[in-house]
Amino acid sequence: xxxxxxxxxxxxxxxxxxxxxxxxxxxxxxxxxxxxxxxxxxxxxxxxxxxxxxxxxxxxxxxxxxxxxxxxxxxxxxxxxxxxxxxxxxxxxxxxxxxxxxxxxxxxxxxxxxxxxxxxxxxxxxxxxxxxxxxxxxxxxxxxxxxxxxxxxxxxxxxxxxxxxxxxxxxxxxxxxxxxxxxxxxxxxxxxxxxxxxxxxxxxxxxxxxxxxxxxxxxxxxxxxxxxxxxxxxxxxxxxxxxxxxxxxxxxxxxxxxxxxxx
Amino acid sequence: xxxxxxxxxxxxxxxxxxxxxxxxxxxxxxxxxxxxxxxxxxxxxxxxxxxxxxxxxxxxxxxxxxxxxxxxxxxxxxxxxxxxxxxxxxxxxxxxxxxxxxxxxxxxxxxxxxxxxxxxxxxxxxxxxxxxxxxxxxxxxxxxxxxxxxxxxxxxxxxxxxxxxxxxxxxxxxxxxxxxxxxxxxxxxxxxxxxxxxxxxxxxx
Numbered sequence: 001x002x003x004x005x006x007x008x009x010x011x012x013x014x015x016x017x018x019x020x021x022x023x024x025x026x027x028x029x030x031x032x033x034x035x036x037x038x039x040x041x042x043x044x045x046x047x048x049x050x051x052x053x054x055x056x057x058x059x060x061x062x063x064x065x066x067x068x069x070x071x072x073x074x075x076x077x078x079x080x081x082x083x084x085x086x087x088x089x090x091x092x093x094x095x096x097x098x099x100x101x102x103x104x105x106x107x108x109x110x111x112x113x114x115x116x117x118x119x120x121x122x123x124x125x126x127x128x129x130x131x132x133x134x135x136x137x138x139x140x141x142x143x144x145x146x147x148x149x150x151x152x153x154x155x156x157x158x159x160x161x162x163x164x165x166x167x168x169x170x171x172x173x174x175x176x177x178x179x180x181x182x183x184x185x186x187x188x189x190x191x192x193x194x195x196x197x198x199x200x201x202x203x204x205x206x207x208x209x210x211x212x213x214x215x216x217x218x219x220x221x222x223x224x225x226x227x228x229x230x231x232x233x234x235x236x237x238x239x240x241x242x243x244x245x246x247x248x249x250x251x252x253x254x255x256x257x258x259x260x261x262x263x
Numbered sequence: 264x265x266x267x268x269x270x271x272x273x274x275x276x277x278x279x280x281x282x283x284x285x286x287x288x289x290x291x292x293x294x295x296x297x298x299x300x301x302x303x304x305x306x307x308x309x310x311x312x313x314x315x316x317x318x319x320x321x322x323x324x325x326x327x328x329x330x331x332x333x334x335x336x337x338x339x340x341x342x343x344x345x346x347x348x349x350x351x352x353x354x355x356x357x358x359x360x361x362x363x364x365x366x367x368x369x370x371x372x373x374x375x376x377x378x379x380x381x382x383x384x385x386x387x388x389x390x391x392x393x394x395x396x397x398x399x400x401x402x403x404x405x406x407x408x409x410x411x412x413x414x415x416x417x418x419x420x421x422x423x424x425x426x427x428x429x430x431x432x433x434x435x436x437x438x439x440x441x442x443x444x445x446x447x448x449x450x451x452x453x454x455x456x457x458x459x460x461x462x463x464x465x466x467x468x
Binding site for chain 2: 005006007010013014017020021024025028070072075078081082084085086088089105108109111112113117133134136137138141142144145147148156170173174176177180191193196198201202208209210211212213214216217219220222224225228229231232235236239
């Protein structure tokens with residue numbers, strides 16, 4: 001069935017997008033009025049302060065990276081944004097407690113943003129003199145040159161904590177294993193499903209998929225941002241309901257759901 | 264920019280209007296490419312800044328910094344797009360370094376993942392609790408399913424491996440993928456509403 005003014009096959013996608021975006025906006029506005037939903041604890045995010053504190057006690061630096069993706073790609077760009085939001089929190093904390101922060105960067109266009117985030121965090125904490133621009137390290141634009149450089153950095157600096165939140169590919173295991181070898185506390189997170197098993201087995205805490213997107217909201221404790229998370233729950237309920245309904249209908253031999261999603 | 268990209272994907276507003284929106288979006292994307300090209304220079308400056316300071320201060324392993332700076336300068340000069348003086352990607356020095364240093368080093372880094380997988384598996388495959396035991400059992404069954412020696416000895420290993428991949432693995436991956444899509448939409452809404460500011464000067468306040 002063709003819907004006027006809608007590209008054939010994309011109607012349900014558009015409808016779902018509008019519903020989920022609408023729910024997110026609604027819960028965000030609701031949170032503005034003081035009605036904030038409780039959120040579940042995420043051990044990996046709770047462990048950030050512990051990891052930074054551990055580094056200070058050991059007199060070692062904190063390494064925090066935001067993945068190797070740029071901001072351009074539709075699927076991996078948001079992961080970089082999520083990684084930078086976490087970096088913002090980590091920079092704020094390290095500047096407050098006096099830990100040295102090293103940020104390995106792969107994408108040249110992200111380097112000025114990362115440098116700006118860290119510099120601002122140090123200025124806000126009143127420790128502008130502690131900010132070292134050379135600690136925001138552009139390693140290489142090439143994936144494995146970045147990886148070998150990051151491995152070398154971990155081996156030389158022996159950080160107390162290695163926080164990796166963002167989009168990683170084949171280098172994920174190389175970095176996580178090296179971090180484990182030098183004995184640093186590791187918190188990882190990615191929405192790259194092919195890399196999740198590596199992070200899960202090689203790091204102490206792993207944020208799985210969407211948890212990295214909610215990390216910024218969780219860490220800032222901002223009511224509006226927390227409210228927006230409730231919008232994704234609406235989408236989750238719809239997804240589960242449609243999955244169960246679809247499985248039942250297809251099992252009964254009907255093609256109704258397949259036709260429905262083809263609108 | 265966002266709407267110019269999204270609208271033609273979902274809505275059919277006539278070929279002319281859709282094409283015009285696509286053209287405007289492409290025009291802005293070209294701007295982005297120019298900005299990215301300029302950003303590469305920022306990367307070079309950042310590398311020089313760090314390694315020049317290492318050499319200047321005679322920091323630990325400063326000799327390696329000299330190697331980085333020399334190779335950087337060599338590749339930069341040899342790769343300059345000046346065909347008249349035989350420079351550029353076809354330059355012999357550039358090609359020699361690319362084929363004999365860059366390519367084998369990159370290949371080596373990729374291939375050492377096999378060793379990292381072994382050491383990670385050694386640590387992960389320990390039956391410390393129920394979850395770890397499940398990982399151990401599933402991992403062992405997958406190894407047995409993919410090793411021809413074992414499937415020849417007992418063919419059902421292949422069926423079990425295929426079932427693990429097709430049912431529990433696919434179901435979990437789909438759940439994670441749906442969660443990621445929902446999280447991405449929420450992040451996009453927060454960014455468009457100006458609430459997500461963590462990546463903007465550490466909060467933007």
